[in-house]
Amino acid sequence: MTTPDSHEGRSIARPSWNRLLAAALVVVSAIALFGLQERPIGYALIVAGLVVAAVVDRLLLRHLILIAAGLVVISTMSLEADLSNAAMVRFAITLSAAVALPYALSRWWYRENIITFPVGTGNRWSRFEFGYLALVVVGGYLILPVYFLGSGAYRNWPDITGANEIIRLFIGVNAVGLWDELFFICIVFALLRHHFPFWQANLLQSVVFVSFLWELGYRGWGPLLTVPFALLQGYIFQRTRSLPYVVTVHLTFDAIIFGILVHAYNPALADVFVTDPR
Template sequence: MATEPSNLTARRDLVRPLAAALVSVSAVFLFGLQDRPVGYAVLAAGLVVAAAVDRALLRHLLLIAAGLVIISSMSLEADLSDAGMLRFTVTLTAAVAVPYAISRWVYREDVIKFPVGTGNRWSRFEFGYLALVVVGGYLILPVYFLGSGAYLNWPEITGPDEIARLFVGVNAVGLWDELFFVCTVFALLRRHFPFWQANLLQAVVFVSFLWELGYRGWGPLLTVPFALLQGYIFQRTRSLPYVVTVHLTFDVIIFGILVHAYNPALADVFVTDPR
Protein backbone atom coordinates (compact mmCIF):
# COMPACT_ATOMS: atom_id res chain seq x y z
CA MET A 1 0.00 0.00 0.00
CA ALA A 2 1.50 3.31 -1.10
CA THR A 3 2.25 5.89 1.57
CA GLU A 4 1.21 9.51 1.28
CA PRO A 5 4.08 11.84 0.18
CA SER A 6 5.52 13.80 3.11
CA ASN A 7 4.94 17.17 1.45
CA LEU A 8 1.29 16.28 0.86
CA THR A 9 0.91 15.20 4.48
CA ALA A 10 2.50 18.47 5.70
CA ARG A 11 0.16 20.50 3.50
CA ARG A 12 -2.82 18.54 4.79
CA ASP A 13 -1.77 19.11 8.40
CA LEU A 14 -1.72 22.86 7.73
CA VAL A 15 -5.06 22.96 5.95
CA ARG A 16 -7.02 20.93 8.52
CA PRO A 17 -6.62 23.60 11.27
CA LEU A 18 -7.58 26.22 8.69
CA ALA A 19 -10.89 24.46 8.05
CA ALA A 20 -11.68 24.31 11.77
CA ALA A 21 -10.54 27.91 12.27
CA LEU A 22 -12.90 29.14 9.56
CA VAL A 23 -15.81 27.35 11.22
CA SER A 24 -14.91 28.84 14.60
CA VAL A 25 -14.27 32.34 13.23
CA SER A 26 -17.66 32.27 11.53
CA ALA A 27 -19.07 32.70 15.06
CA VAL A 28 -17.33 36.08 15.29
CA PHE A 29 -19.43 37.27 12.35
CA LEU A 30 -22.60 35.40 13.30
CA PHE A 31 -22.68 36.56 16.94
CA GLY A 32 -19.92 39.09 17.62
CA LEU A 33 -20.42 41.32 14.57
CA GLN A 34 -23.95 40.05 13.90
CA ASP A 35 -23.29 39.88 10.17
CA ARG A 36 -25.12 36.67 9.33
CA PRO A 37 -24.40 36.57 5.54
CA VAL A 38 -20.64 36.88 6.02
CA GLY A 39 -20.77 34.41 8.91
CA TYR A 40 -22.55 31.80 6.80
CA ALA A 41 -20.06 32.34 3.96
CA VAL A 42 -17.08 31.83 6.27
CA LEU A 43 -18.76 28.78 7.79
CA ALA A 44 -19.38 27.28 4.34
CA ALA A 45 -15.77 27.97 3.35
CA GLY A 46 -14.54 26.02 6.37
CA LEU A 47 -16.71 23.05 5.44
CA VAL A 48 -15.54 23.13 1.82
CA VAL A 49 -11.90 23.15 2.93
CA ALA A 50 -12.55 20.24 5.29
CA ALA A 51 -14.29 18.28 2.53
CA ALA A 52 -11.18 18.66 0.38
CA VAL A 53 -8.67 17.38 2.94
CA ASP A 54 -10.32 15.30 5.68
CA ARG A 55 -13.76 13.73 5.50
CA ALA A 56 -13.65 12.63 9.16
CA LEU A 57 -13.03 16.24 10.21
CA LEU A 58 -15.82 17.38 7.90
CA ARG A 59 -18.31 15.10 9.65
CA HIS A 60 -17.61 16.72 13.00
CA LEU A 61 -17.40 20.27 11.68
CA LEU A 62 -20.84 19.71 10.17
CA LEU A 63 -22.17 19.01 13.67
CA ILE A 64 -20.64 22.23 15.01
CA ALA A 65 -21.98 24.13 11.99
CA ALA A 66 -25.47 22.74 12.61
CA GLY A 67 -25.39 24.08 16.16
CA LEU A 68 -24.13 27.49 15.06
CA VAL A 69 -26.77 27.83 12.36
CA ILE A 70 -29.54 26.88 14.79
CA ILE A 71 -28.33 29.44 17.35
CA SER A 72 -28.02 32.14 14.69
CA SER A 73 -31.69 31.71 13.78
CA MET A 74 -32.64 34.02 16.67
CA SER A 75 -31.40 37.15 18.37
CA LEU A 76 -29.41 36.52 21.55
CA GLU A 77 -30.53 39.77 23.15
CA ALA A 78 -31.74 39.05 26.68
CA ASP A 79 -35.53 38.78 26.76
CA LEU A 80 -37.41 37.78 29.93
CA SER A 81 -40.86 37.69 28.32
CA ASP A 82 -42.72 34.38 27.98
CA ALA A 83 -42.08 34.35 24.24
CA GLY A 84 -38.43 35.25 24.70
CA MET A 85 -37.74 32.54 27.26
CA LEU A 86 -39.59 29.96 25.15
CA ARG A 87 -37.57 30.97 22.09
CA PHE A 88 -34.29 30.61 23.99
CA THR A 89 -35.36 27.23 25.42
CA VAL A 90 -36.38 25.72 22.09
CA THR A 91 -33.50 27.11 20.03
CA LEU A 92 -30.66 26.42 22.46
CA THR A 93 -31.99 22.95 23.24
CA ALA A 94 -32.05 22.16 19.52
CA ALA A 95 -28.47 23.45 19.13
CA VAL A 96 -27.31 20.74 21.53
CA ALA A 97 -29.82 18.01 20.69
CA VAL A 98 -29.38 18.01 16.91
CA PRO A 99 -25.56 17.50 16.87
CA TYR A 100 -25.89 14.91 19.65
CA ALA A 101 -28.61 12.98 17.83
CA ILE A 102 -26.71 12.95 14.54
CA SER A 103 -23.49 11.90 16.23
CA ARG A 104 -25.10 9.13 18.26
CA TRP A 105 -27.71 7.69 15.87
CA VAL A 106 -26.49 8.67 12.38
CA TYR A 107 -22.71 8.54 12.80
CA ARG A 108 -23.10 5.87 15.52
CA GLU A 109 -20.30 7.26 17.69
CA ASP A 110 -20.04 8.57 21.24
CA VAL A 111 -17.82 11.65 20.86
CA ILE A 112 -20.39 13.98 22.42
CA LYS A 113 -20.80 12.97 26.04
CA PHE A 114 -22.20 14.60 29.15
CA PRO A 115 -20.12 12.94 31.91
CA VAL A 116 -22.11 13.25 35.13
CA GLY A 117 -21.42 10.18 37.26
CA THR A 118 -17.61 10.17 37.27
CA GLY A 119 -17.43 8.58 40.73
CA ASN A 120 -14.46 10.76 41.65
CA ARG A 121 -14.36 13.08 44.64
CA TRP A 122 -13.29 16.63 44.05
CA SER A 123 -9.59 17.15 44.65
CA ARG A 124 -7.93 19.91 46.65
CA PHE A 125 -7.18 21.62 43.37
CA GLU A 126 -10.86 21.59 42.41
CA PHE A 127 -12.03 22.95 45.76
CA GLY A 128 -9.26 25.55 45.68
CA TYR A 129 -10.10 26.65 42.15
CA LEU A 130 -13.78 26.96 43.04
CA ALA A 131 -12.88 29.15 46.03
CA LEU A 132 -10.74 31.30 43.74
CA VAL A 133 -13.69 31.64 41.36
CA VAL A 134 -15.92 32.85 44.19
CA VAL A 135 -13.43 35.45 45.41
CA GLY A 136 -12.35 36.57 41.94
CA GLY A 137 -15.88 36.79 40.61
CA TYR A 138 -17.10 38.72 43.65
CA LEU A 139 -14.32 41.30 43.34
CA ILE A 140 -13.96 41.65 39.57
CA LEU A 141 -17.42 41.18 38.06
CA PRO A 142 -19.03 44.25 39.75
CA VAL A 143 -16.26 46.43 38.33
CA TYR A 144 -17.04 45.18 34.84
CA PHE A 145 -20.84 45.12 34.88
CA LEU A 146 -21.42 48.28 36.92
CA GLY A 147 -18.37 50.27 35.88
CA SER A 148 -18.67 49.69 32.14
CA GLY A 149 -22.46 49.83 32.06
CA ALA A 150 -22.59 46.29 30.64
CA TYR A 151 -25.59 45.59 32.89
CA LEU A 152 -27.64 47.78 30.54
CA ASN A 153 -27.42 44.96 27.98
CA TRP A 154 -29.93 43.09 30.17
CA PRO A 155 -33.54 44.28 30.56
CA GLU A 156 -34.48 46.31 33.59
CA ILE A 157 -35.69 44.11 36.43
CA THR A 158 -37.75 45.36 39.35
CA GLY A 159 -40.53 43.05 40.53
CA PRO A 160 -40.16 39.58 42.09
CA ASP A 161 -41.43 37.91 38.92
CA GLU A 162 -38.75 39.54 36.77
CA ILE A 163 -36.05 38.73 39.33
CA ALA A 164 -37.14 35.08 39.38
CA ARG A 165 -37.12 34.94 35.58
CA LEU A 166 -33.64 36.45 35.48
CA PHE A 167 -32.35 33.85 37.95
CA VAL A 168 -33.76 30.99 35.87
CA GLY A 169 -32.57 32.48 32.59
CA VAL A 170 -29.03 33.28 33.67
CA ASN A 171 -28.45 29.85 35.17
CA ALA A 172 -30.17 27.94 32.36
CA VAL A 173 -27.97 29.63 29.76
CA GLY A 174 -24.92 28.97 31.94
CA LEU A 175 -25.71 25.25 32.00
CA TRP A 176 -26.32 25.25 28.25
CA ASP A 177 -22.97 26.97 27.65
CA GLU A 178 -21.14 23.96 29.05
CA LEU A 179 -23.30 21.45 27.18
CA PHE A 180 -22.62 23.14 23.85
CA PHE A 181 -19.23 24.84 23.96
CA VAL A 182 -17.38 22.29 26.10
CA CYS A 183 -19.21 18.96 25.79
CA THR A 184 -20.01 19.45 22.09
CA VAL A 185 -17.73 21.93 20.29
CA PHE A 186 -14.58 21.28 22.34
CA ALA A 187 -15.13 17.50 22.42
CA LEU A 188 -15.56 17.31 18.64
CA LEU A 189 -12.50 19.45 17.94
CA ARG A 190 -10.44 17.49 20.46
CA ARG A 191 -10.86 14.38 18.31
CA HIS A 192 -8.80 16.03 15.58
CA PHE A 193 -6.47 18.55 17.21
CA PRO A 194 -4.14 18.90 20.20
CA PHE A 195 -5.71 20.27 23.37
CA TRP A 196 -4.42 23.82 22.96
CA GLN A 197 -5.74 24.14 19.41
CA ALA A 198 -9.15 22.68 20.24
CA ASN A 199 -9.41 24.90 23.31
CA LEU A 200 -8.55 28.08 21.41
CA LEU A 201 -11.07 27.23 18.70
CA GLN A 202 -13.91 26.56 21.14
CA ALA A 203 -13.05 29.75 23.03
CA VAL A 204 -13.53 31.80 19.84
CA VAL A 205 -17.06 30.42 19.49
CA PHE A 206 -17.81 30.75 23.22
CA VAL A 207 -16.67 34.38 23.50
CA SER A 208 -18.49 35.39 20.30
CA PHE A 209 -21.73 34.00 21.70
CA LEU A 210 -21.22 35.78 25.02
CA TRP A 211 -20.56 39.07 23.18
CA GLU A 212 -23.98 39.05 21.51
CA LEU A 213 -25.54 37.88 24.76
CA GLY A 214 -24.33 41.10 26.41
CA TYR A 215 -20.71 40.70 27.58
CA ARG A 216 -19.44 43.65 25.54
CA GLY A 217 -17.05 46.53 26.09
CA TRP A 218 -13.98 45.09 27.77
CA GLY A 219 -15.91 41.92 28.56
CA PRO A 220 -13.64 39.70 26.40
CA LEU A 221 -10.80 40.41 28.84
CA LEU A 222 -12.86 38.29 31.24
CA THR A 223 -14.66 35.91 28.90
CA VAL A 224 -11.60 34.79 26.91
CA PRO A 225 -9.69 33.53 29.99
CA PHE A 226 -12.91 32.05 31.37
CA ALA A 227 -13.63 30.09 28.17
CA LEU A 228 -10.05 28.79 28.01
CA LEU A 229 -10.08 27.80 31.68
CA GLN A 230 -13.39 25.97 31.31
CA GLY A 231 -11.90 23.93 28.48
CA TYR A 232 -8.83 23.19 30.57
CA ILE A 233 -10.86 22.24 33.65
CA PHE A 234 -13.05 19.91 31.60
CA GLN A 235 -10.00 18.30 30.02
CA ARG A 236 -8.48 17.80 33.47
CA THR A 237 -11.51 16.66 35.46
CA ARG A 238 -13.71 15.05 32.77
CA SER A 239 -16.57 16.16 35.02
CA LEU A 240 -19.59 18.03 33.70
CA PRO A 241 -20.95 18.70 37.23
CA TYR A 242 -17.71 20.41 38.20
CA VAL A 243 -17.45 22.73 35.18
CA VAL A 244 -21.16 23.53 35.56
CA THR A 245 -20.63 24.32 39.26
CA VAL A 246 -17.82 26.71 38.36
CA HIS A 247 -19.92 28.36 35.67
CA LEU A 248 -23.05 28.69 37.77
CA THR A 249 -21.00 30.15 40.63
CA PHE A 250 -20.08 33.00 38.30
CA ASP A 251 -23.68 33.23 37.12
CA VAL A 252 -25.08 33.53 40.65
CA ILE A 253 -22.71 36.44 41.26
CA ILE A 254 -23.76 38.00 37.95
CA PHE A 255 -27.41 37.56 38.88
CA GLY A 256 -26.80 39.40 42.16
CA ILE A 257 -24.99 42.20 40.34
CA LEU A 258 -27.82 42.66 37.82
CA VAL A 259 -30.42 42.73 40.59
CA HIS A 260 -28.33 45.28 42.48
CA ALA A 261 -27.73 47.35 39.33
CA TYR A 262 -31.43 48.01 38.82
CA ASN A 263 -32.38 47.89 42.50
CA PRO A 264 -29.47 49.45 44.44
CA ALA A 265 -31.02 48.64 47.79
CA LEU A 266 -31.16 44.94 46.95
CA ALA A 267 -28.08 42.67 46.98
CA ASP A 268 -26.04 45.63 48.23
CA VAL A 269 -23.07 43.45 49.14
CA PHE A 270 -20.52 44.29 46.45
CA VAL A 271 -17.58 46.16 47.94
CA THR A 272 -16.08 46.86 44.49
CA ASP A 273 -19.19 48.58 43.13
CA PRO A 274 -17.59 51.57 41.32
CA ARG A 275 -20.72 53.72 41.16
Protein backbone atom coordinates (compact mmCIF):
# COMPACT_ATOMS: atom_id res chain seq x y z
CA MET A 1 0.00 0.00 0.00
CA THR A 2 1.37 3.43 -0.92
CA THR A 3 1.35 6.57 1.16
CA PRO A 4 1.28 10.18 0.00
CA ASP A 5 4.49 12.07 -0.24
CA SER A 6 4.99 15.77 -0.92
CA HIS A 7 6.91 16.46 -4.09
CA GLU A 8 7.28 19.65 -6.11
CA GLY A 9 4.12 21.12 -4.61
CA ARG A 10 1.86 18.16 -5.36
CA SER A 11 0.81 14.93 -3.69
CA ILE A 12 2.22 11.72 -5.19
CA ALA A 13 2.34 8.10 -4.21
CA ARG A 14 5.57 6.93 -2.65
CA PRO A 15 7.34 4.94 -5.40
CA SER A 16 7.01 1.17 -5.29
CA TRP A 17 10.01 -1.10 -5.67
CA ASN A 18 9.24 -1.99 -9.31
CA ARG A 19 9.16 1.66 -10.36
CA LEU A 20 12.46 2.20 -8.58
CA LEU A 21 13.83 -0.91 -10.28
CA ALA A 22 12.94 0.49 -13.71
CA ALA A 23 14.80 3.74 -13.02
CA ALA A 24 17.74 1.93 -11.41
CA LEU A 25 18.22 -0.31 -14.45
CA VAL A 26 18.38 2.70 -16.76
CA VAL A 27 20.81 4.70 -14.63
CA VAL A 28 23.01 1.69 -13.78
CA SER A 29 23.45 1.25 -17.53
CA ALA A 30 25.80 4.25 -17.25
CA ILE A 31 28.23 2.12 -15.25
CA ALA A 32 28.38 -0.39 -18.11
CA LEU A 33 28.41 2.25 -20.84
CA PHE A 34 31.01 4.61 -19.36
CA GLY A 35 32.69 2.85 -16.46
CA LEU A 36 33.13 -0.66 -17.86
CA GLN A 37 33.02 0.22 -21.56
CA GLU A 38 30.54 -2.60 -22.14
CA ARG A 39 28.09 -1.04 -24.57
CA PRO A 40 25.94 -4.18 -25.22
CA ILE A 41 25.41 -4.68 -21.48
CA GLY A 42 24.57 -1.02 -21.05
CA TYR A 43 22.03 -1.05 -23.85
CA ALA A 44 20.51 -4.28 -22.48
CA LEU A 45 20.06 -2.64 -19.07
CA ILE A 46 18.37 0.35 -20.70
CA VAL A 47 15.96 -1.89 -22.58
CA ALA A 48 15.21 -3.88 -19.42
CA GLY A 49 14.50 -0.72 -17.47
CA LEU A 50 12.18 0.62 -20.17
CA VAL A 51 10.31 -2.70 -20.35
CA VAL A 52 9.74 -2.68 -16.58
CA ALA A 53 8.58 0.94 -16.75
CA ALA A 54 6.21 0.12 -19.61
CA VAL A 55 4.53 -2.46 -17.36
CA VAL A 56 4.34 -0.46 -14.13
CA ASP A 57 4.16 3.26 -15.01
CA ARG A 58 3.73 4.78 -18.47
CA LEU A 59 4.62 8.32 -17.32
CA LEU A 60 7.86 7.04 -15.81
CA LEU A 61 8.51 5.24 -19.10
CA ARG A 62 8.20 8.51 -21.02
CA HIS A 63 10.77 10.18 -18.80
CA LEU A 64 13.17 7.25 -18.70
CA ILE A 65 13.12 7.29 -22.51
CA LEU A 66 14.44 10.86 -22.35
CA ILE A 67 17.25 9.89 -19.98
CA ALA A 68 18.04 6.82 -22.08
CA ALA A 69 18.16 8.92 -25.24
CA GLY A 70 20.82 11.16 -23.70
CA LEU A 71 22.85 8.20 -22.47
CA VAL A 72 22.78 6.48 -25.86
CA VAL A 73 23.87 9.67 -27.62
CA ILE A 74 26.81 10.10 -25.23
CA SER A 75 27.80 6.45 -25.62
CA THR A 76 28.41 6.90 -29.35
CA MET A 77 31.83 8.42 -28.68
CA SER A 78 34.82 7.93 -26.42
CA LEU A 79 34.89 10.26 -23.42
CA GLU A 80 38.65 10.03 -22.86
CA ALA A 81 40.20 13.47 -22.62
CA ASP A 82 41.49 14.61 -26.02
CA LEU A 83 42.43 18.17 -26.97
CA SER A 84 42.70 17.67 -30.74
CA ASN A 85 40.49 19.70 -33.10
CA ALA A 86 38.50 16.63 -34.15
CA ALA A 87 37.90 15.53 -30.57
CA MET A 88 36.75 18.96 -29.41
CA VAL A 89 34.29 19.20 -32.31
CA ARG A 90 33.08 15.66 -31.56
CA PHE A 91 32.58 16.51 -27.89
CA ALA A 92 30.73 19.72 -28.73
CA ILE A 93 28.34 18.07 -31.19
CA THR A 94 27.67 14.89 -29.21
CA LEU A 95 27.25 16.44 -25.78
CA SER A 96 25.08 19.23 -27.18
CA ALA A 97 22.86 16.61 -28.82
CA ALA A 98 22.61 14.69 -25.53
CA VAL A 99 21.03 17.79 -23.96
CA ALA A 100 19.07 19.06 -26.97
CA LEU A 101 17.37 15.75 -27.81
CA PRO A 102 15.72 15.08 -24.39
CA TYR A 103 14.80 18.76 -24.09
CA ALA A 104 13.20 18.88 -27.53
CA LEU A 105 11.28 15.64 -27.00
CA SER A 106 10.02 16.79 -23.61
CA ARG A 107 9.04 20.28 -24.70
CA TRP A 108 7.60 19.72 -28.17
CA TRP A 109 6.58 16.05 -28.26
CA TYR A 110 5.44 15.45 -24.67
CA ARG A 111 4.35 19.09 -24.27
CA GLU A 112 5.86 19.19 -20.76
CA ASN A 113 7.80 21.81 -18.86
CA ILE A 114 9.83 19.57 -16.54
CA ILE A 115 13.23 20.13 -18.15
CA THR A 116 14.12 23.76 -17.52
CA PHE A 117 17.33 25.71 -17.11
CA PRO A 118 16.51 28.20 -14.32
CA VAL A 119 18.79 31.19 -14.82
CA GLY A 120 16.96 34.27 -13.58
CA THR A 121 15.86 33.38 -10.05
CA GLY A 122 15.79 37.01 -8.91
CA ASN A 123 17.28 36.02 -5.54
CA ARG A 124 20.57 37.23 -4.11
CA TRP A 125 23.01 34.64 -2.89
CA SER A 126 22.55 33.84 0.78
CA ARG A 127 25.25 33.51 3.42
CA PHE A 128 24.94 29.76 3.03
CA GLU A 129 25.65 29.99 -0.70
CA PHE A 130 28.67 32.26 -0.27
CA GLY A 131 29.91 30.07 2.56
CA TYR A 132 29.51 26.87 0.58
CA LEU A 133 31.36 28.37 -2.38
CA ALA A 134 34.22 29.36 -0.07
CA LEU A 135 34.27 25.82 1.33
CA VAL A 136 34.51 24.44 -2.22
CA VAL A 137 37.52 26.67 -2.91
CA VAL A 138 39.36 25.69 0.26
CA GLY A 139 38.45 22.01 0.08
CA GLY A 140 39.27 21.73 -3.61
CA TYR A 141 42.58 23.55 -3.19
CA LEU A 142 43.69 21.20 -0.41
CA ILE A 143 42.28 17.86 -1.57
CA LEU A 144 42.39 17.84 -5.36
CA PRO A 145 46.21 18.07 -5.72
CA VAL A 146 46.55 15.00 -3.50
CA TYR A 147 44.25 13.05 -5.81
CA PHE A 148 45.43 14.23 -9.22
CA LEU A 149 49.16 14.45 -8.48
CA GLY A 150 49.49 11.76 -5.83
CA SER A 151 47.54 9.07 -7.68
CA GLY A 152 48.82 10.02 -11.11
CA ALA A 153 45.25 10.62 -12.32
CA TYR A 154 46.48 13.69 -14.23
CA ARG A 155 47.96 11.28 -16.76
CA ASN A 156 44.41 10.54 -17.92
CA TRP A 157 44.62 13.93 -19.63
CA PRO A 158 46.99 14.54 -22.58
CA ASP A 159 50.28 16.39 -22.20
CA ILE A 160 49.83 20.13 -21.79
CA THR A 161 53.10 21.59 -22.96
CA GLY A 162 52.33 24.92 -24.60
CA ALA A 163 49.99 27.90 -24.66
CA ASN A 164 47.78 26.31 -27.32
CA GLU A 165 47.19 23.19 -25.22
CA ILE A 166 46.58 25.28 -22.07
CA ILE A 167 43.92 27.35 -23.85
CA ARG A 168 42.29 24.21 -25.24
CA LEU A 169 42.29 22.62 -21.81
CA PHE A 170 40.69 25.71 -20.28
CA ILE A 171 37.92 25.71 -22.89
CA GLY A 172 37.36 21.97 -22.59
CA VAL A 173 37.26 21.84 -18.80
CA ASN A 174 34.79 24.71 -18.54
CA ALA A 175 32.59 23.53 -21.41
CA VAL A 176 32.27 20.03 -19.98
CA GLY A 177 31.67 21.44 -16.49
CA LEU A 178 28.77 23.54 -17.77
CA TRP A 179 27.38 20.58 -19.71
CA ASP A 180 27.53 18.37 -16.60
CA GLU A 181 25.01 20.58 -14.83
CA LEU A 182 22.76 20.90 -17.87
CA PHE A 183 22.51 17.14 -18.36
CA PHE A 184 22.94 15.49 -14.97
CA ILE A 185 21.07 18.06 -12.88
CA CYS A 186 18.63 19.87 -15.19
CA ILE A 187 17.67 16.75 -17.15
CA VAL A 188 18.45 13.49 -15.31
CA PHE A 189 17.85 14.75 -11.76
CA ALA A 190 14.84 16.88 -12.72
CA LEU A 191 13.11 13.99 -14.50
CA LEU A 192 13.81 11.52 -11.68
CA ARG A 193 12.72 14.06 -9.07
CA HIS A 194 9.33 14.14 -10.78
CA HIS A 195 8.80 10.53 -9.71
CA PHE A 196 10.91 9.86 -6.63
CA PRO A 197 11.72 11.48 -3.28
CA PHE A 198 14.73 13.76 -3.32
CA TRP A 199 17.20 11.32 -1.78
CA GLN A 200 16.36 8.56 -4.24
CA ALA A 201 16.44 10.83 -7.28
CA ASN A 202 19.75 12.29 -6.11
CA LEU A 203 21.36 8.89 -5.60
CA LEU A 204 20.17 7.76 -9.02
CA GLN A 205 21.52 10.83 -10.84
CA SER A 206 24.85 10.52 -9.03
CA VAL A 207 25.35 7.06 -10.56
CA VAL A 208 25.18 8.55 -14.05
CA PHE A 209 27.26 11.59 -13.08
CA VAL A 210 30.09 9.56 -11.53
CA SER A 211 30.14 6.97 -14.33
CA PHE A 212 30.58 9.73 -16.91
CA LEU A 213 33.38 11.33 -14.90
CA TRP A 214 35.11 7.94 -14.55
CA GLU A 215 35.47 7.53 -18.31
CA LEU A 216 36.47 11.18 -18.61
CA GLY A 217 39.48 10.52 -16.38
CA TYR A 218 38.46 10.62 -12.70
CA ARG A 219 39.61 7.06 -11.99
CA GLY A 220 41.46 5.29 -9.19
CA TRP A 221 40.00 6.59 -5.96
CA GLY A 222 38.37 9.46 -7.84
CA PRO A 223 34.81 8.30 -6.99
CA LEU A 224 35.56 9.07 -3.34
CA LEU A 225 35.54 12.68 -4.51
CA THR A 226 33.06 12.60 -7.38
CA VAL A 227 30.28 10.74 -5.53
CA PRO A 228 30.00 13.36 -2.74
CA PHE A 229 30.34 16.14 -5.32
CA ALA A 230 27.51 14.75 -7.46
CA LEU A 231 25.25 14.34 -4.41
CA LEU A 232 26.04 17.83 -3.17
CA GLN A 233 25.32 19.35 -6.58
CA GLY A 234 21.89 17.71 -6.53
CA TYR A 235 21.28 18.98 -3.01
CA ILE A 236 22.42 22.51 -3.84
CA PHE A 237 20.21 22.64 -6.92
CA GLN A 238 17.25 21.35 -4.92
CA ARG A 239 17.87 24.04 -2.31
CA THR A 240 18.67 27.04 -4.53
CA ARG A 241 16.79 26.23 -7.75
CA SER A 242 19.55 28.23 -9.44
CA LEU A 243 21.46 26.94 -12.44
CA PRO A 244 23.96 29.83 -12.33
CA TYR A 245 24.86 28.97 -8.74
CA VAL A 246 25.47 25.25 -9.29
CA VAL A 247 27.43 26.10 -12.44
CA THR A 248 29.52 28.61 -10.46
CA VAL A 249 30.29 25.95 -7.86
CA HIS A 250 31.20 23.43 -10.55
CA LEU A 251 33.38 25.79 -12.57
CA THR A 252 35.14 26.96 -9.41
CA PHE A 253 36.01 23.34 -8.73
CA ASP A 254 37.09 22.93 -12.36
CA ALA A 255 39.27 26.05 -12.21
CA ILE A 256 41.30 24.37 -9.48
CA ILE A 257 41.51 21.18 -11.54
CA PHE A 258 42.66 23.20 -14.55
CA GLY A 259 45.46 24.74 -12.49
CA ILE A 260 46.51 21.34 -11.16
CA LEU A 261 46.66 19.81 -14.66
CA VAL A 262 48.70 22.73 -15.98
CA HIS A 263 51.06 22.42 -13.02
CA ALA A 264 51.30 18.63 -13.39
CA TYR A 265 52.80 18.90 -16.87
CA ASN A 266 54.56 22.23 -16.31
CA PRO A 267 55.85 22.20 -12.70
CA ALA A 268 57.06 25.78 -12.91
CA LEU A 269 53.57 27.01 -13.78
CA ALA A 270 50.74 27.32 -11.25
CA ASP A 271 53.14 26.22 -8.53
CA VAL A 272 50.78 27.25 -5.72
CA PHE A 273 49.52 23.93 -4.37
CA VAL A 274 50.80 23.33 -0.86
CA THR A 275 49.46 19.78 -0.79
CA ASP A 276 51.31 18.69 -3.94
CA PRO A 277 52.69 15.28 -2.82
CA ARG A 278 55.35 15.00 -5.51
